Amino acid sequence: xxxxxxxxxxxxxxxxxxxxxxxxxxxxxxxxxxxxxxxxxxxxxxxxxxxxxxxxxxxxxxxxxxxxxxxxxxxxxxxxxxxxxxxxxxxxxxxxxxxxxxxxxxxxxxxxxxxxxxxxxxxxxxxxxxxxxxxxxxxxxxxxxx
Amino acid sequence: xxxxxxxxxxxxxxxxxxxxxxxxxxxxxxxxxxxxxxxxxxxxxxxxxxxxxxxxxxxxxxxxxxxxxxxxxxxxxxxxxxxxxxxxxxxxxxxxxxxxxxxxxxxxxxxxxxxxxxxxxxxxxxxxxxxxxxxxxxxxxxxxxxxxxxxxxxxxxxxxxxxxxxxxxxxxxxxxxxxxxxxxxxxxxxxxxxxxxxxxxxxxxxxxxxxxxxxxxxxxxxxxxxxxxxxxxxxxxxxxxxxxxxxxxxxxxxxxxxxxxxxxxxxxxxxxxxxxxxxxxxxxxxxxxxxxxxxxxxxxxxxxxxxxxxxxxxxxxxxxxxxxxxxxxxxxxxxxxxxxxxxxxxxxxxxxxxxxxxxxxxxxxxxxxxxxxxxxxxxxxxxxxxxxxxxxxxxxxxxxxxxxxxxx
Numbered sequence: 001x002x003x004x005x006x007x008x009x010x011x012x013x014x015x016x017x018x019x020x021x022x023x024x025x026x027x028x029x030x031x032x033x034x035x036x037x038x039x040x041x042x043x044x045x046x047x048x049x050x051x052x053x054x055x056x057x058x059x060x061x062x063x064x065x066x067x068x069x070x071x072x073x074x075x076x077x078x079x080x081x082x083x084x085x086x087x088x089x090x091x092x093x094x095x096x097x098x099x100x101x102x103x104x105x106x107x108x109x110x111x112x113x114x115x116x117x118x119x120x121x122x123x124x125x126x127x128x129x130x131x132x133x134x135x136x137x138x139x140x141x142x143x144x145x146x
Numbered sequence: 147x148x149x150x151x152x153x154x155x156x157x158x159x160x161x162x163x164x165x166x167x168x169x170x171x172x173x174x175x176x177x178x179x180x181x182x183x184x185x186x187x188x189x190x191x192x193x194x195x196x197x198x199x200x201x202x203x204x205x206x207x208x209x210x211x212x213x214x215x216x217x218x219x220x221x222x223x224x225x226x227x228x229x230x231x232x233x234x235x236x237x238x239x240x241x242x243x244x245x246x247x248x249x250x251x252x253x254x255x256x257x258x259x260x261x262x263x264x265x266x267x268x269x270x271x272x273x274x275x276x277x278x279x280x281x282x283x284x285x286x287x288x289x290x291x292x293x294x295x296x297x298x299x300x301x302x303x304x305x306x307x308x309x310x311x312x313x314x315x316x317x318x319x320x321x322x323x324x325x326x327x328x329x330x331x332x333x334x335x336x337x338x339x340x341x342x343x344x345x346x347x348x349x350x351x352x353x354x355x356x357x358x359x360x361x362x363x364x365x366x367x368x369x370x371x372x373x374x375x376x377x378x379x380x381x382x383x384x385x386x387x388x389x390x391x392x393x394x395x396x397x398x399x400x401x402x403x404x405x406x407x408x409x410x411x412x413x414x415x416x417x418x419x420x421x422x423x424x425x426x427x428x429x430x431x432x433x434x435x436x437x438x439x440x441x442x443x444x445x446x447x448x449x450x451x452x453x454x455x456x457x458x459x460x461x462x463x464x465x466x467x468x469x470x471x472x473x474x475x476x477x478x479x480x481x482x483x484x485x486x487x488x489x490x491x492x493x494x495x496x497x498x499x500x501x502x503x504x505x506x507x508x509x510x511x512x513x514x515x516x517x518x519x520x521x522x523x524x525x526x527x528x529x530x531x532x533x534x535x536x537x538x539x540x541x542x543x544x545x546x547x548x549x550x551x552x553x554x
Contacts, residue, residue, distance in 0.1 A: 054456075054471035067469075071445075076380035077380075101479070102479070129188070
């Protein structure tokens with residue numbers, strides 16, 4: 001795909017997005033609500049055939065965000081899907097590991113450090129925190145001070 | 147009630163006897179064949195992503211260069227590129243070239259390090275001795291340029307900290323000639339050796355499809371026929387100005403990964419030569435006043451694959467979020483595809499073939515967060531002495547002092 005074909009392809013999923021933003025020539029951000037993140041991720045990996053880079057969980061004070069970073073190497077692009085989790089009391093998002101094994105570890109890490117429930121994850125055991133780390137303390141939340 | 151079948155498990159770790167880092171593999175075996183692997187990591191946390199939120203933008207390069215001693219050029223570079231993206235900073239040409247030279251020297255010494263370790267892992271210690279001997283002058287060059295053999299601390303937001311003095315150029319070129327010759331000899335010896343072919347070919351195959359599903363990067367991907375390389379796909383520093391090839395092999399086995407790394411070493415040597423020749427005159431940094439609100443992604447091709455940093459700024463002098471993804475974080479989990487069904491001895495080697503780096507992979511939790519005890523050097527020394535005294539007492543050991551010994 002060239003740049004134009006890629007942008008046409010991305011517009012196919014527009015119905016599930018809040019917006020598409022571009023910060024520089026080769027950085028594209030897709031914004032969506034957490035309910036749609038599974039479908040958009042699947043679209044990016046299987047239809048657009050992007051390479052999964054990593055996901056970043058963020059405590060954005062009024063909500064949680066999970067950023068799924070993808071690369072489209074043929075054009076040197078980084079495409080980031082930004083999913084908003086509005087429910088701060090019981091934050092949850094659908095796992096993408098069932099179709100994308102590369103995401104298994106990072107979803108466990110996000111679960112560990114931010115306390116976001118990853119639904120339908122194949123193995124949601126602790127990855128980063130020690131086994132004797134207290135339950136319910138999520139070190140990357142803003143209320144936890146260094 | 148039927149008794150469930152109990153399968154033997156071989157535990158390797160938590161301190162890995164061969165890779166000498168903290169990781170814990172539990173191999174479920176059926177005879178010599180490995181049927182499942184469970185891995186536990188995170189014995190090595192330093193809380194770098196959390197610490198980063200408490201540091202200023204210009205302090206963080208020194209923090210992230212300590213994520214990994216070997217990748218201490220590529221981590222800060224990826225971070226800095228993310229920050230420069232947020233602020234829209236144009237880096238002077240000379241700085242782009244200096245960054246390239248440091249990063250390629252890093253790749254040369256890292257690949258030679260792996261080749262040596264690979265030799266050591268299969269009991270071929272001559273390769274280990276050779277490779278590490280030829281790696282040494284590369285570290286000396288890095289020390290001459292940046293002041294350090296590792297942890298160079300040479301990039302800053304807006305450019306570089308140390309320049310490459312023109313009078314050092316002939317010496318670097320001369321050393322490169324020697325390193326190239328020695329690496330050529332080493333490569334030929336490895337490629338010619340029938341024992342190595344027998345040991346490494348067809349072992350630990352990662353298919354192209356699995357390489358894509360596990361999203362592996364660097365030589366692990368290129369050894370499986372996936373031609374990705376950040377230097378080529380999203381050129382940064384001066385890579386777009388240089389003439390070089392992305393090395394790939396299609397077999398996906400341990401041998402293919404070794405060939406990729408060896409051939410890449412020659413490409414890197416050539417890149418350093420070209421960059422030295424083209425090194426433009428001018429300043430090596432621009433002054434950066436402040437970082438505006440925004441977000442940026444920086445990535446760089448580290449020796450083990452793509453290093454990715456995401457930074458978000460709210461306009462203050464510290465990032466509100468800084469995410470680090472080292473290449474081993476995606477390369478290591480591919481063992482599921484490449485190791486299951488292999489013999490135990492091959493699994494050890496296959497796990498080593500991705501050139502895993504655990505200190506890179508684990509960066510997050512806060513050290514000793516339970517009771518917030520921070521031990522300094524003196525406290526650790528005191529604890530150590532107390533422990534020795536306690537053990538001596540328990541064993542009824544009389545204790546021996548240097549001055550009690552009759553020497554001569």
